[in-house]
Amino acid sequence: MSVRPIIKYPDQVLRQKAKTVPVVDKSIKTLIDDMIETMKAGSGCGLAAPQVGVSLRCIVLGMPEEEPFAIINPEFVKRVGEREIEEGCLSVPDLGGHVKRSISVIVKGLDRQGKPIRVRGKELLCQALEHEIDHLNGVLFIDRVESPDKLFKKEKPVEVEAKDAAADLAASQ
Template structure:
């Protein structure tokens, strides 16, 4: 496993639509492990493959720090409700903005063995699903920000 470099806003790869994964090869498995390690190292709750320079429809999310979710070829099936709150992105460090997203999201995806499954999320998990799946279509949260981006103060440990 390895920590990969996170692409920063302005990198053209972040504006491209990602390709579907046809099969989970050893390289894809390595990518998923690297994405998880990179996300945890950066203290993120989600990471999409294009953020590490790979144009594949793969997302990793962990809103609790203990329960990683791997989504291959994810598709949003259903949304409801609304939530407005602060959002940030590992590809735009030090900034956050207010974004309105659905409060409930149901996603269909494939797991690491290419078995289909559905997963539901509310609040932060719903927000993470939408945010990361947007990355797979070449979109970033800044396109949806209401008002101005604000600077995030780094919390020293």
């Protein structure tokens, strides 16, 4: 398992429709393991294969305090309701925005063994499923922001700012 570089917007792989995974073999299982490690390293709750430069229909999800899992060739079976939420993306690290997402979804696909699965998602899992499946279709959350006033620049985390301030102070002495 290894952490792969996360592809950043405006790289064109993020805008392509990903290809169907024809067979779940060792290379797909390695991809899944690497994606889970990459997602954890980036402190994300989901990651799509195009975000690591692989244009295949594979996503991984890792909800807080739950074991991460993969869905290969995911498809929506059902979407219910609508809500507006704040969203960000590891591939668009400097921006956040308010987007409309479903209240709940049901997604079908294959697990890492190639067996059929169905996943019901509400709240964060629902949001992550929609966000990651969007990636497989070449859609980014910034495409779902209704107007520029619903997009915002993310602030650096406090620890990074403190580190920067310490470096500036050391350089001035």
